[in-house]
Amino acid sequence: MSAMRANHRHRRSKSEPVSLIKCLTECGRGEDVEVVSVNAGFNAQRRLYNLGIYPGSVIRKKKDAPFRGPLQIIVKGTNIVLGRGLASKIYVRCGESCTFD
């Protein structure tokens, strides 16, 4: 079991540029990104973890609501909608091609 955790090692290696870690609201759509941290309150954090959004898990942003509203993301194959305030507290590691459009 511990071996599996090695695959999800999330601690940033020293050579990795910081700019690749963005909050979910700034991240582009359509790409798989790895969650780095969830800086929400205890209850919200726990709910997010239970739904599969925890450091090391992989999610994908699908859509933004109009007027800077909530975000729609795909987690473990299901659509989850997150309020914008909450989404801005989730930090993910984007690929280099991931830009906000």
Place this chain on the structure above:
Amino acid sequence: MSCHTPKNSYKKDECNSKAIINIALAGNPNVGKSVIFNQLTGLSQTIGNWPGKTVEKLEGHLDFLGYHFNIVDLPGIYSLSTYSLEEIVSREYIVSENVDLIINVIDATNLERNLFLTFQLLELKVPMILAINQMDILRKRNIELDFNDLERLFKLPVLPVVAVHGTGVHELLERGIEIIESFKDIDYKFPDLTDISSFGKEIETKLQILISEINNNYPHVMDYNYPARFLAIKMLEKDEEILKLINSIENVEPLLAKTNQFINDLEDYHGEDINSIISSEIYNNIHQLVEKVITIKKKKEMKRRSFADKMDHLTTHSFWGYIILFLVIFGIYSFTSAIGNFLGTVIDDVFSLWTESIYLSFGEETLLVKIVWDGAVGGFVGAVAGVLVYVIPFFFTIEILQDSGYLPRAAFLMDKIMHVLGVHGKTIIPMILGFGCNVPACAGCRIMETKREKKISIALTSLIPCAAVMTVVFGLVGRYLGLGWVLLLFFINLLVILIVGKILNKTMPGTCTELIMEMHEYRKPNYKVIFKQTWLRSKEFIFKALPIIILFGVSLEVILIFNILEPINVILSPITFFWLGLPAITGVFLIYGIIRKELTLVLLALFAENLDIAINVFLSPIQMITFSLVTMLYIPCFATIIIIAKQTSWKYAIQITLLEISLALLIGGIINFSLVFIAGIL
């Protein structure tokens, strides 16, 4: 005395010859749990509340193969934490003496996320069957599950089910009987699942220490029926309810100190907080298990977007999404009032004819006729014709919206705007429904996660003008003064909602929680399910709310008989006449309006007819506006008040009622005087 037998040792019931098996259905929301529940229990279902809580309890029963099954459909939950009351209620119930078997309903198309709850349920060590639903959709995606392997790994029955077709449902009960019979005279031992569910070594060693501590030094904890391992895990997770439980025991400080030490150690080691660690461990275990049992036969070429995908895009579109939302609201209102008005009129007409013949036979003025016929029967007919005929088509519409999956899209679009009101996007759902009828809409506020949100959304929902209210507005202001004024009143109503929202948001302690909501794919509504659910909800309404409405009808009739009318008018006249500028008699109309809002207009029309004057002569335009506005705002209808009390508390229901009465009177008076002033100048 209960015929129920002690946990973990099953005996044939002594009270009657039928053996009893108590089942709990558990699973995520929207997995088809209620479809299965419907199929098993049919019309024997009852809806109530968990004792002392505002969470719904659905129970039903059936007799099958010589056994009597009592089935409880637990609320849809994602986990067994303390995030919501539903989760707490569910886990307490499962470990109570009342559950012999859990049927865990799992959505095959969302396997990993669903299994998160499964792995938590396993820790409760109650006999369990896994029902994997929506297998038909999975097959369509060319994905296969190895059920033999699943059974081998879980050491529990795992069965495929297609609930909407009814396939596999009764097999669940058959396997359930097998399990229960298998440990009839021996002590039941829940299978050892360390192969699939154990955590990393650094966590397991600490758990084992806590477990042996609990078993050796604190045996009284086991009286609460939670397995020691479950307690240990929850303690590491800082679960508030479990910690409360632990704290109630004597000399528990060493245990707590050890727990805190372990939490710190693990958090240091992994560099994350403990809940994240445990959640990711569970998901790792799930992932490994799923990899072993799943086969994707061939990747299906996504030639074009599926219909569901297109619908999703359209209904969440920046422009079309809102148009569709408006149409949906309009559609709810139109459909509900069209059917309601039609059936209501039919029933009223039939009743009038019948009344005439009763009067001819028994005399109109006899006391008995008045109380029994006018009061009780009249009240009953009034409740049916005035409320039920709206409520039933309305439940139907909600079920379609809910089943198809539209409502989360509405929440998605409206979340930003809802924040202005101090609530989050989900509140739009009961508010949309409020346009049809406030009663079920307020009941729908149970989807709110926190008490605070529930209270605010129920207050705002009760201010939404329902079909009955709009009937009054259209019938009075719309008919005599034009649509422009209707729109104006409508906007004033929305403004009031906004202001009340802001006030409640400021005065209620706590902050608005952020929206976290699952949005499942669009699917074709299953009409069998919808009809059954509609009937179920209507049945609840009929047996709960109707009697009270009838009672009110009787009491009002009594008031009429003993001529308490005049005094009431006089008492109310400072408000109605002086402040609102309305004829004193309208006071009584407004009181009747508490049962059904349209009564204010109906009685007004009857009264004018009696005096042989047209309504627009009886009331001046300003009076019409004031009257309509007061009807819109002044009080939730009686059935709504009851629902609010059931969902929150009688204290809050009364507070809301008083708030709305004050608001209506305040604004009504202001409007009255302003319009009179303006008219005077012009």
